[in-house]
Amino acid sequence: MKTLVIASHNNATLSPVTLAAVSAALKIGASFDIFVAGKGCAAVAEEAAKVDGVSAVLVADHDALAYQGAENLAATLQANAEGYSHIVAPATSVMKDALPRLAALLGVGQISDITGVNGEAEFVRPIYAGNAIATVTSSDAVKVITVRTSAFDAAPTGAGTGAITAVDNAVDCGLSRVVSEEIAQSERPELASASIVVSGGRGVGSEENFALIEKLADRLNAALGASRAAVDAGFIGNDHQVGQTGKIVAPDLYVAVGISGAIQHLAGMQGSKVIVAINKDPDAPIYEVADYGLVGDLHDLVPELEAKLASVL
Amino acid sequence: MDTPERESIEFDVVIVGAGPSGLSAACQIKKQAAEQGKEVNVCVLEKGAEVGAHIFSGAVIETKALDELFPTWKEDGFALGQPVAKDEVYLLRDESRATELPHWAVPPSMHNDNNYIVSVANLCRWLAEQAEELGVEIFPGFTAADVIFDDNGKVCGVATGDMGVGADGEPGPGYTPGMDILAKYTILGEGCRGHIGKGIIKKFALDSDADPQHYGIGFKEIWQVPESQHKPGLVVHGSGWPLSKGMGGGFFLYHAENQQVFVGLIIDLNYANPHVSPFDEFQRLKHHPIIAETLSGGERITYGARAITKGGLNALPKLSFPGGMLVGCDAGTLNFSKIKGVHTAMKSGMIAADAILEALGTDADEKGTTNFQQLFEQSWAYQELYNSRNFGPALHKFGPIVGGGYNWMEQKIFGGKPLLKLRDSKEDYACMEPASAHIKIDYPKPDGKLSFDKLSSVYISNTYHEEDQPCHLKLTDTSIPIKQNLPRFDEPAQRYCPAGVYEVVESDGEMQFQINGQNCIHCKTCDIKDPAQNITWRPPEGGGGPTYPNT
Amino acid sequence: MKILVPVKRVIDYNVKVRIKQDGSDVDLSNTKMSINPFCEIAVEEALRLREAGTASEVIAVCIGPKIVKEQILAALAMGADRAIRIDVEEQPEPLVIARLLAKVAEQEDAGLIMMGKQAIDSDNNQVGQMLAGIMGRPQGTFASVVKIEGDEALVTREVDGGLQTVALKLPAIVTADLRLNEPRFTKLPDIMKAKRKPIAETTAADLGVEVTSTQQQLSVAAPATRQAGIKVASVDELVDKLKNEAKVI
Numbered sequence A: 001m002k003t004l005v006i007a008s009h010n011n012a013t014l015s016p017v018t019l020a021a022v023s024a025a026l027k028i029g030a031s032f033d034i035f036v037a038g039k040g041c042a043a044v045a046e047e048a049a050k051v052d053g054v055s056a057v058l059v060a061d062h063d064a065l066a067y068q069g070a071e072n073l074a075a076t077l078q079a080n081a082e083g084y085s086h087i088v089a090p091a092t093s094v095m096k097d098a099l100p101r102l103a104a105l106l107g108v109g110q111i112s113d114i115t116g117v118n119g120e121a122e123f124v125r126p127i128y129a130g131n132a133i134a135t136v137t138s139s140d141a142v143k144v145i146t147v148r149t150s151a152f153d154a155a156p157t158g159a160g161t162g163a164i165t166a167v168d169n170a171v172d173c174g175l176s177r178v179v180s181e182e183i184a185q186s187e188r189p190e191l192a193s194a195s196i197v198v199s200g201g202r203g204v205g206s207e208e209n210f211a212l213i214e215k216l217a218d219r220l221n222a223a224l225g226a227s228r229a230a231v232d233a234g235f236i237g238n239d240h241q242v243g244q245t246g247k248i249v250a251p252d253l254y255v256a257v258g259i260s261g262a263i264q265h266l267a268g269m270q271g272s273k274v275i276v277a278i279n280k281d282p283d284a285p286i287y288e289v290a291d292y293g294l295v296g297d298l299h300d301l302v303p304e305l306e307a308k309l310a311s312v313l
Numbered sequence B: 001m002d003t004p005e006r007e008s009i010e011f012d013v014v015i016v017g018a019g020p021s022g023l024s025a026a027c028q029i030k031k032q033a034a035e036q037g038k039e040v041n042v043c044v045l046e047k048g049a050e051v052g053a054h055i056f057s058g059a060v061i062e063t064k065a066l067d068e069l070f071p072t073w074k075e076d077g078f079a080l081g082q083p084v085a086k087d088e089v090y091l092l093r094d095e096s097r098a099t100e101l102p103h104w105a106v107p108p109s110m111h112n113d114n115n116y117i118v119s120v121a122n123l124c125r126w127l128a129e130q131a132e133e134l135g136v137e138i139f140p141g142f143t144a145a146d147v148i149f150d151d152n153g154k155v156c157g158v159a160t161g162d163m164g165v166g167a168d169g170e171p172g173p174g175y176t177p178g179m180d181i182l183a184k185y186t187i188l189g190e191g192c193r194g195h196i197g198k199g200i201i202k203k204f205a206l207d208s209d210a211d212p213q214h215y216g217i218g219f220k221e222i223w224q225v226p227e228s229q230h231k232p233g234l235v236v237h238g239s240g241w242p243l244s245k246g247m248g249g250g251f252f253l254y255h256a257e258n259q260q261v262f263v264g265l266i267i268d269l270n271y272a273n274p275h276v277s278p279f280d281e282f283q284r285l286k287h288h289p290i291i292a293e294t295l296s297g298g299e300r301i302t303y304g305a306r307a308i309t310k311g312g313l314n315a316l317p318k319l320s321f322p323g324g325m326l327v328g329c330d331a332g333t334l335n336f337s338k339i340k341g342v343h344t345a346m347k348s349g350m351i352a353a354d355a356i357l358e359a360l361g362t363d364a365d366e367k368g369t370t371n372f373q374q375l376f377e378q379s380w381a382y383q384e385l386y387n388s389r390n391f392g393p394a395l396h397k398f399g400p401i402v403g404g405g406y407n408w409m410e411q412k413i414f415g416g417k418p419l420l421k422l423r424d425s426k427e428d429y430a431c432m433e434p435a436s437a438h439i440k441i442d443y444p445k446p447d448g449k450l451s452f453d454k455l456s457s458v459y460i461s462n463t464y465h466e467e468d469q470p471c472h473l474k475l476t477d478t479s480i481p482i483k484q485n486l487p488r489f490d491e492p493a494q495r496y497c498p499a500g501v502y503e504v505v506e507s508d509g510e511m512q513f514q515i516n517g518q519n520c521i522h523c524k525t526c527d528i529k530d531p532a533q534n535i536t537w538r539p540p541e542g543g544g545g546p547t548y549p550n551t
Numbered sequence C: 001m002k003i004l005v006p007v008k009r010v011i012d013y014n015v016k017v018r019i020k021q022d023g024s025d026v027d028l029s030n031t032k033m034s035i036n037p038f039c040e041i042a043v044e045e046a047l048r049l050r051e052a053g054t055a056s057e058v059i060a061v062c063i064g065p066k067i068v069k070e071q072i073l074a075a076l077a078m079g080a081d082r083a084i085r086i087d088v089e090e091q092p093e094p095l096v097i098a099r100l101l102a103k104v105a106e107q108e109d110a111g112l113i114m115m116g117k118q119a120i121d122s123d124n125n126q127v128g129q130m131l132a133g134i135m136g137r138p139q140g141t142f143a144s145v146v147k148i149e150g151d152e153a154l155v156t157r158e159v160d161g162g163l164q165t166v167a168l169k170l171p172a173i174v175t176a177d178l179r180l181n182e183p184r185f186t187k188l189p190d191i192m193k194a195k196r197k198p199i200a201e202t203t204a205a206d207l208g209v210e211v212t213s214t215q216q217q218l219s220v221a222a223p224a225t226r227q228a229g230i231k232v233a234s235v236d237e238l239v240d241k242l243k244n245e246a247k248v249i
Helices: A017-028 A042-049 A070-079 A093-106 A210-219 A228-232 A263-269 A298-312 B020-035 B064-069 B120-133 B195-203 B278-285 B289-295 B342-359 B372-377 B380-387 B391-413 B454-459 B480-489 B525-529 C037-051 C066-078 C094-108 C127-135 C188-194 C235-245
Strands: A002-006 A031-038 A054-061 A086-090 A110-114 A116-119 A122-127 A132-138 A143-147 A163-166 A176-183 A196-200 A223-226 A253-257 A274-279 A292-295 B008-016 B042-046 B081-083 B086-092 B098-100 B116-118 B137-140 B144-149 B155-160 B163-165 B171-176 B180-188 B215-224 B234-240 B249-255 B260-268 B299-309 B324-326 B473-475 B502-507 B510-515 B535-537 C002-007 C009-011 C033-035 C057-063 C082-087 C112-116 C139-149 C152-159 C162-169 C172-176 C199-203 C215-221 C230-232
Touching: A002 A017, A017 A031, A017 A086, A017 A116, A017 A143, A031 A042, A031 A070, A042 A054, A042 A163, A070 A093, A070 C127, A070 C139, A086 A093, A093 A110, A093 A143, A093 C094, A093 C127, A093 C139, A093 C152, A110 A122, A196 A210, A210 A223, A210 A253, A210 A298, A223 A228, A253 A263, A263 B454, A274 A298, A274 C235, A292 C235, A298 C235, B008 B020, B008 B155, B020 B042, B020 B064, B020 B120, B020 B180, B020 B342, B042 B180, B064 B342, B116 B120, B120 B137, B137 C188, B144 B180, B144 B195, B180 B195, B180 B342, B195 B324, B215 B278, B215 B525, B249 B289, B260 B278, B260 B289, B299 B525, B342 B372, B342 B380, B372 B380, B480 B502, B480 B510, B525 B535, C002 C037, C002 C066, C002 C094, C009 C066, C033 C037, C033 C066, C037 C057, C037 C066, C037 C112, C037 C139, C037 C172, C057 C066, C057 C094, C066 C082, C066 C188, C066 C199, C082 C094, C094 C127, C112 C127, C127 C139, C127 C172, C139 C162, C152 C172, C162 C172, C230 C235
Parallel strands: A002 A031, A002 A086, A031 A054, A054 A163, A086 A143, A110 A143, A196 A223, A196 A253, A253 A274, A274 A292, A292 C230, B008 B042, B008 B180, B042 B137, B086 B234, B180 B324, C002 C057, C002 C112, C057 C082, C082 C199, C112 C172, C139 C172
Antiparallel strands: A116 A122, A122 A132, A132 C215, A176 C162, B081 B116, B086 B098, B144 B155, B155 B180, B163 B171, B215 B260, B215 B299, B234 B249, B249 B260, B473 B535, B502 B510, C009 C033, C139 C152, C152 C162
16 A cells, blocks of 8 residues: 655645645555656655655656646646555645546546545545535545545654655646636635634624724734624625625634624534634524634724734734 | 516416415316316416425325325325324423313314325425326426406416516616416415415405404424334324413424424414514423423424414405416415315315316406306315304404314314304404513523524525515515504514514614515515514515425 | 536535434435536536537536436526436446546537536535546636637636636536526526427446446534534633634634
8 A cells, every 4th residue: 555645836835735635644544655746846845855754755847737737737647656555635726626537547436525534445525515424435446535634634744754756757638728827816815715714793783893803804814704694784795794695614713703603604604613702692602613702892802802913913 | 677578478377386276276277178178278386496395384184185186196106194193182281281182072173084194395296296297387486476467457367576686676687587477367376375365355355255364373393203202193283381371373293204293383373462472482382291202302304484374264255356266275275173274275276277177268268257166165175164164263252262162062062063153353463462561471592402593493494595686575664663563562573473584673773673584484474463564575586485395 | 519518416505404314324305406506507608608609509418317307407498408318326426427428428529518516415526527537638627717719718717826717629628616607597488498308318338338336435424513612701811722722823
């Protein structure tokens, strides 16, 4: 058994999500190599070599892999897949794009977005938008797996001494080209992908008062969210609505201010790693799901919190 | 609103509502037409996203009408439901005690031998399959928004609702105008307090000789219970606690198939105390040992509520109007003494079908008249309504104990022949008394195991409405809720609505009436119970509303 | 150019998911089923391309038993020209689905396969990519804009951190993301017309594809319920916990 972990990177640095994939590989239990495919990505290979426990780092550095497009990446990985029982990648958009194609080229299935490893052939993954958790087994000779990175801690790095080898069999399928890229430049992070979200509810009281929420969001470099009640009351636009009929978010930190915690709202944010609730009603249902609850008047507490964060962050 | 011209399409018959009455009418028309060698085009409009999505009932049904419509339903393999094995009736004395009524003391109308515990939603799905096989066109996700009149004032069809209208009333990007469905006959089978039926009854003064209609609100939850607590075929009815004096109603607990039970509470909507919250009465009912012993440890699968037409014969309006007729609960065919309306609804639909077939192609077509009224009055459905005409009024007038006793006497001793002519002439909405005349009720908090809050209940009704659409609940006078209902009745909409649609909130120091239309489960209670009769329920964009499973 | 649009029958997205008491699977009894929302978006996009004159025909294809006819009719009512049903009792695994679709796409000589990025039941997000791999065609996944220019498909994709536009040499496979379009409302007469549109039936055997399986679902469980945490007494305590205990700031 041997695992190949596909690195996620931007040609300059190794993305930390790769370490989540390494964690999954460690749970699978086999020795692992890391594959770096890109263009001008030598520095990434160096970082990969330092991951604790990595045996080898394979590097395919080629024009055809500059954007890590699925056709070229999958074909290149196929050319280098010999000898591996498991191929594991973080579930980034690059890997979600390429790995199923690789699996099909290898004639095997894929297990997408795993959140747990029970053994080398048994995995846990969310289905039905996370409303059910499935335990699945695979009998494929090569198990192609993408890993939900928020479900695994980062594996340790720094002590690794992997041997870096360049591979020369990168494939250019010539089927597509990248025309342009637009990396989001908004002032605030996108609600759906932000790692911190600050949301205001009916308790905020008015459109003017919502400025308090915005200030807190800015301090935390967070996305701005709202409950349906706040949107219906006109405090903020509905593209900020979080909930059953709004956006479903799962940030590392969700701060619910003046939100009662009706199930329709919880449906949109209960996947958050840490939930903080600030409400004047100690019996508000939000406290049943909040990791940290602060009871009191948000009009006092939110400015106080923002000021405290200013001094600490 | 500047709209492109509406298209139209013609059918011989358009039926509003894919419920038991409408679908039975559809099937009967096609079957009879085939037998008579006639070609009759029938379509059914259904506002729910699928047939059955908005069907909500107890239910224990008599198969009389089904047996007539599809005599071989059993042989053909239709799994109708759980045959009734046993009847039990209880009087709940308080939150922990109950008295079981001996079999002989239960009015015959409440004995359920040979009946079935069913999901009426699934019954409708099966009827829809039969209808489609017979060539009926069924259109789920389409509302009949308004009726269409010809130049002579005859109903000549219905207009389906526009889709993709924004909250501001302007066409959105996906705007698709509705269509005019023109038909020689329009059958209204919208169920209790259908919005078109309500308008038609008023327009043609169909209720001029009848008592005002009387309504109840019926709550129900489906629970999956531990096997040891499940007694398939057991039918339990009762009344008493938690309903206080003067409040009519009763509960049911039916042990259906697949370890599921149907538990519910019906409350008459003529209650006087504005502080009453029917939802909370239902939630606390479930804590009574008689119910709790079945539900404990179980999982709540779905929740919902629907208004019920229970005025019986005395409140039955004239059924026909130029160009169509009312069937089922849209008319008021429910037999309250049996608490059963499905078999009579189906029969009324079948008779409507017969009446239409008789009239099609004759001079009657021009005026849109049929013999429906006469044919209905000759039917067993009418006879049932006749025999039970005093049941509701007796309970209203004399309360559950004396009224129940009166009914027992009327049925058991006098063989169903009415002893007195009991009338119930006060409108339900007019029965509400001022908040100051009653003590506020302190309902217990839900425990999250047997009882639950409103929003998490609505959540499992799978209710959904497109966000960007106009609010479908119309206030004739927007100032009444705060200026009138709030001081007088503590705005009871906050409590009688089973879905938390209506709230009184403080905003910028002022009290405001907030309407959360998206929560609406289409029960029609607000249209019935608002003491100011200021709320008119109109259909929201087609396809919205609850998605009930096997209710 | 013909566009092939695979559609899947899945739980309606408004219906709450329940799990069977024995934990073997999700409980779909008495559950409303609908066309997968991403598939519906794909149908809509294909129709727009046909209406723009770029495509000549939109063919819906669905894998499943007779009952999936409901979803096929939904696609036909939206405007698809005809449909194919591949009769398989149980939903095959993504690799097999991709192989079945590849055969149909070959037979139909489809210039574009427009499909949903994932089904909301399995959430695998694999078939489109596998199909492209099997057919050796370019893929444009998570599409939010699709334009056909000459012999290329210009696809703007939603990726981590922003958007990427790629040019794919036709024939190609595109998978639709949520923001690609807003599907049209179906019109009543089109529902009636849909019933008269042809639905061809075929089987895996007819297509020469073996329905194999290498994955097994052992069990299904509800997600862990969140437990209540602690109440903190002050802003200072909150900040301390967030920084030093939870380590999220």
